[in-house]
Amino acid sequence: MNKKIGIIGAGNVGSSLAFTLATKAVCSHIVIKDIRENIVEAMCLDISQASNSAKSHTIVTAAKEAKDLKDCDVVVITAGVPRKPGMSRNELLLINANIMKSVIADIKDNCPNTIIIVVSNPLDAMVYAALKTSGFASNKVIGMAGILDSSRMSHFIYEKLGYGAGQIQSSVMGGHGDDMVPLTNYSTVAGVCIEELLNKKDIDDIVQKTKNGGLQIVKLLETGSAYYAPAYSTSRMIESILNNEKKIYPCAVLLSGEYGYTNIVAGVPVMLGINGVEKIIKLELNEEQKNQFDKSVLSVKELTDVLDKEFF
Ligand SMILES: NC(=O)C1=CN([C@@H]2O[C@H](COP(=O)(O)OP(=O)(O)OC[C@H]3O[C@@H](n4cnc5c(N)ncnc54)[C@H](O)[C@@H]3O)[C@@H](O)[C@H]2O)C=CC1
Ligand SMILES: O=C([O-])CC(=O)C(=O)O
Numbered sequence: 001m002n003k004k005i006g007i008i009g010a011g012n013v014g015s016s017l018a019f020t021l022a023t024k025a026v027c028s029h030i031v032i033k034d035i036r037e038n039i040v041e042a043m044c045l046d047i048s049q050a051s052n053s054a055k056s057h058t059i060v061t062a063a064k065e066a067k068d069l070k071d072c073d074v075v076v077i078t079a080g081v082p083r084k085p086g087m088s089r090n091e092l093l094l095i096n097a098n099i100m101k102s103v104i105a106d107i108k109d110n111c112p113n114t115i116i117i118v119v120s121n122p123l124d125a126m127v128y129a130a131l132k133t134s135g136f137a138s139n140k141v142i143g144m145a146g147i148l149d150s151s152r153m154s155h156f157i158y159e160k161l162g163y164g165a166g167q168i169q170s171s172v173m174g175g176h177g178d179d180m181v182p183l184t185n186y187s188t189v190a191g192v193c194i195e196e197l198l199n200k201k202d203i204d205d206i207v208q209k210t211k212n213g214g215l216q217i218v219k220l221l222e223t224g225s226a227y228y229a230p231a232y233s234t235s236r237m238i239e240s241i242l243n244n245e246k247k248i249y250p251c252a253v254l255l256s257g258e259y260g261y262t263n264i265v266a267g268v269p270v271m272l273g274i275n276g277v278e279k280i281i282k283l284e285l286n287e288e289q290k291n292q293f294d295k296s297v298l299s300v301k302e303l304t305d306v307l308d309k310e311f312f
Helices: 012-023 037-053 089-110 123-134 146-161 200-211 213-221 228-242 287-310
Strands: 004-008 029-033 059-062 074-077 115-118 141-143 247-256 262-273 276-280
Touching (some): 004 089, 012 029, 012 037, 029 037, 037 059, 074 228, 089 115, 089 123, 089 287, 115 123, 115 228, 123 141, 123 247, 123 262, 123 287, 141 262, 141 276, 146 200, 146 213, 146 247, 146 262, 200 213, 262 287
Parallel strands (some): 004 029, 074 115
Antiparallel strands (some): 247 262
């Protein structure tokens, strides 16, 4: 497909994403930008060679300067610091907001019509920072987290059941933090709700494991955070956008009245097509889920209030 993807930040997530997109031949050109120029050069060679091995037409090049981002259809921002054991994602707020500011300036100058996918943490606040500093329309700035959190939930459902791999559909809403809202009544195995297959204790355990999914990997890795599932989840968002698939995924977007909130970024199910976010889907939440969603939104708002006061 004759499309160009920019990836800013060639660390663990950025490189895994470039590898996935190139070997799946999702686009014709991937351009990668990072402040670590030698790393980017090595990565471009390595992934280009993998692309040839996969008989993919995707070419992968290093952005020597910001203008190499020109004509990108989608730019993914993974630039930023990951947390280490003992840290919460929120502690990355100001350091990553500063990185976001410089990256957005490059995007605005060189591909002002692109769609931005934000991956850097704390995710919802970084989407807000990208929106405010770019001035882009809200359909064009989208955060990746809900697909990842849902994939984690599916994995933990499989662990409990011991069957159904590949047939599990999970749904997680809210901010990408400790207060995220796994929706057990919207989670199914081959169409059967997990509430019919598992007892309450097992379901509560799945919910807790999902919320801690990122932390579990941070503790084991010791040097950074997860990257294969984050990269793969991002690739699915890109495919839906480039191919105009109109698939529905939970993504972090700016709300304008949906779910009762305005000027707040939170994870909700959205339809992704050639225009980015083409529709926000309204799910019926029960009282408890509404309360949990409100709490999660409040946690995001605490961070964006800091950005509003100290950053913009
Ligand atoms: N939304 C989500 O679900 C997830 C978010 N993350 C977040 O994504 C970010 C990246 O994670 P990793 O790739 O594991 O980190 P990493 O440390 O491996 O890579 C980050 C890269 O950003 C680069 N960078 C820093 N400042 C830059 C700038 N101004 N311009 C271009 N590149 C710059 C660094 O040189 C480094 O190569 C972190 O903030 C992490 O917390 C990670 C996993 C999941
Ligand atoms: O846990 C982290 O810091 C990285 C992340 O957001 C995730 O893997 O969910």
